[in-house]
Amino acid sequence: MSDLLYFPPSLQRFEPKRMVFSTWVDHLPFAYDLVEAIRPKTVVELGVYNGLSFFTFCQAMVENDIDGVAYAVDCWEGDEHTDAYDDSIFKDVQSHAREHYRGISYLMKMYFHEALQHFEDDSIDLLHIDGLHTYEAVKEDFETWYPKVKPGGIVLFHDVMARIKDFGAWRFFEELEASQQDIFKFNHGFGLGVLRKPGGADPDAALLKLLFSREEENVQKLRQLYVHASHFLEARRQARRFKELAGAKNKGGQGKQAGAQ
Ligand SMILES: C[S@@+](CC[C@H](N)C(=O)[O-])C[C@H]1O[C@@H](n2cnc3c(N)ncnc32)[C@H](O)[C@@H]1O
Known part of the structure; x- marks a missing residue:
């Protein structure tokens, strides 16, 4: 990060409002910082489930005064990798939203191909592809939705390091890495791929310059930074939980004493 100074906003002020179980948890600080950097007018997420990634995008928009809209597309039925789940997941996401x-x-409870017609070409600033993770599904999601992304827009892919079962996001992303100029991969948290669609104005946000500098030193330091940022977030969360538990225990103790008098 030689001559670029970057102090991620997530380290300064991010306290997740939504905390549910998801393998996305390690990417929350980056998601927050990315939204702050690109100030998207239109965000689309394909594959929302219980909303951990989606609501982080939303939180970053609100806390950074970004005048945009985030669309959450999911059938909320589950797929071969999440398994089927019941309607309580959708209801919970709906009430949080x-x-x-x-x-x-906006929650769009439908299949990805049904949602396509609602978006103009070149209209999406941030697209997150996180549906079914087979090679064929990720390729199809990318190929059908990429025309909807603005020149200079960003596409995220989750699980690009997960080489389990029939997961194939890693293989599709490797193919993109061989052909695309502005592309970056985080290895932690099952991998998160970041692609910038060619065109648009040259990015001036420091985070984007670092992501796509193609300098090995920047690549390594950014990867380390976001591993540490996710550990830092988790440590802070545990410390707070510990404090709450200790507080509750003390109150309980005082209550007993008071009752004995
Ligand atoms: C891996 S989960 C999403 C995880 C989520 N982004 C998070 O933060 O934890 C994948 C979701 O994609 C949905 N899904 C998969 N294929 C779909 C399709 N073709 N159309 C609509 N939803 C789909 C499933 O219902 C599931 O809820």
């Missing part, structure tokens, strides 16, 4: 992100978040 209503409570915290009314007016900036």
